[in-house]
Amino acid sequence: MPTQTQSEPADALCSGTPPAAATGSGGSPVDSSQHAPRWHPGSWADRPAGQQPEWPDHTALSKSLSELGCRPPLVFAGEARRLTDHLGRVCAGEAFVLQAGDCAESFDLSTADQIRDRLKVILQMAVVLQYSAGLPIVKVGRIAGQFAKPRSQPMETRDGVTLPIFRGHIVNDIAFDPAARTPDPSRLLQAYNTSAATLNLLRAFTRGGYADLRQVHTWNQEFVASSPAGQRYEALANGIDSALRFMNACGLDTDDSAMRQVELYTSHEALLLGYEEAMTRTDSITGDWYDCSAHMLWIGERTREIDGAHVEFLRGVHNPIGVKLGPTATSDEVLALCEALNPDRIPGRLSLISRMGAGNVADAFGPILRAVTDADHPVVWQCDPMHGNTYTTDKSVKTRHFDAILSEIREYFAEHAKAGSWPGGIHLEITGDAVTECVGGGDELAQHQLGDRYETMCDPRLNGRQSLDLAFLVAELLAAAP
Numbered sequence: 001m002p003t004q005t006q007s008e009p010a011d012a013l014c015s016g017t018p019p020a021a022a023t024g025s026g027g028s029p030v031d032s033s034q035h036a037p038r039w040h041p042g043s044w045a046d047r048p049a050g051q052q053p054e055w056p057d058h059t060a061l062s063k064s065l066s067e068l069g070c071r072p073p074l075v076f077a078g079e080a081r082r083l084t085d086h087l088g089r090v091c092a093g094e095a096f097v098l099q100a101g102d103c104a105e106s107f108d109l110s111t112a113d114q115i116r117d118r119l120k121v122i123l124q125m126a127v128v129l130q131y132s133a134g135l136p137i138v139k140v141g142r143i144a145g146q147f148a149k150p151r152s153q154p155m156e157t158r159d160g161v162t163l164p165i166f167r168g169h170i171v172n173d174i175a176f177d178p179a180a181r182t183p184d185p186s187r188l189l190q191a192y193n194t195s196a197a198t199l200n201l202l203r204a205f206t207r208g209g210y211a212d213l214r215q216v217h218t219w220n221q222e223f224v225a226s227s228p229a230g231q232r233y234e235a236l237a238n239g240i241d242s243a244l245r246f247m248n249a250c251g252l253d254t255d256d257s258a259m260r261q262v263e264l265y266t267s268h269e270a271l272l273l274g275y276e277e278a279m280t281r282t283d284s285i286t287g288d289w290y291d292c293s294a295h296m297l298w299i300g301e302r303t304r305e306i307d308g309a310h311v312e313f314l315r316g317v318h319n320p321i322g323v324k325l326g327p328t329a330t331s332d333e334v335l336a337l338c339e340a341l342n343p344d345r346i347p348g349r350l351s352l353i354s355r356m357g358a359g360n361v362a363d364a365f366g367p368i369l370r371a372v373t374d375a376d377h378p379v380v381w382q383c384d385p386m387h388g389n390t391y392t393t394d395k396s397v398k399t400r401h402f403d404a405i406l407s408e409i410r411e412y413f414a415e416h417a418k419a420g421s422w423p424g425g426i427h428l429e430i431t432g433d434a435v436t437e438c439v440g441g442g443d444e445l446a447q448h449q450l451g452d453r454y455e456t457m458c459d460p461r462l463n464g465r466q467s468l469d470l471a472f473l474v475a476e477l478l479a480a481a482p
């Protein structure tokens, strides 16, 4: 995890002002931009906000939000700024970003072992990319806060019974019964607590020796190590061992913190604006607003309307932010988003995460890439090859094919090669576990195996082996990128 310097104290001050979602008014207004009307943490409440739950108990909601507003920040402004700087290097073509993790985190599956295993697969993929491409890899987890999900329907009907849809553990439970599905504001606090515990362990793992490059073999979980990609990884790890021994023999310091520690940043979709507002604080160093629920926040494909509440909220916080772009996004819409979200054109501030679907990249993404490049907007380009490639089998199981995922990434690299731009990074839904949610990959997981271990609460994730398979394939593309 990033290190908080002594000169940057924690900037958690309880504003004591209940968030707009509870009261209809936010914190004190500030002029955050000369290009747009006044922004304050609650200014989103005057705009249409999609994908918000129908909370039945507004008193309980107000109470939870007020309490959250007084809790310490989960991340510090200085850390978010450091991530912006790293992402600025990605903009300049000097680094690559790996943003990966669960589609939806679960309160129940946030045990120490599960957090460690999720970290392992990210470390493993990053080291493969870094070693093969010889580039710094900026590591951003979809972790420690990825609890809210946008849904295509507000309700779900089974056997004639209709209940509110599952919107992620921060809102309700997945069990199909009326009590479980009723949005429960106490879950906002549970999401904060689970995020804090997850982050605490991640900070310990990434600083306390577990992420030491000399531990590179221990990141290879048994289930992954026995696969061809796992064996290829062992050979790569042996290469790292030899390089470290060689450096030692040359008298170079391999005990440096760059070898012993890893910077892993956290991110999630900023979907529940009441929660995000309640976690927003002013930084005591710069006086700027930061959403201290995660280092990086993104706006989903379903909530990226230029006049909508999500764009309004994120334009005012100084964290690095992202926007998902699906196949219907137009160049004009994207240019307007760039102007609204990064008017000062700060490199690293804005990531555009395309999720067009295999076969669709040249037509749907190519014109956007050219328009943004021509307008000289500095953006971190990322490819999310998951969300445009989801389909439902004849047994009604949601899945994705490894080949389609890889195809979209290949097409994305090809578009960048054509445009002379830097492919920036990849945004994936993965788990270290031996789940069977996506088909294909080195093991050629078949459709009939999907029922063996299908555990996701939302979208299908690559398992540990498939994730490593993909890392090796992307590393080849990256090493060949102009």
Ligand code: PEP
Pocket: 103, 150, 299, 300, 301, 302, 324, 325, 355, 387, 459
């Ligand atoms: C997601 O990343 O889980 C998601 C819902 O993505 P999108 O907004 O691209 O559909």
Ligand code: CO
Pocket: 103, 104, 387, 429, 458, 459
């Ligand atoms: Co998803």
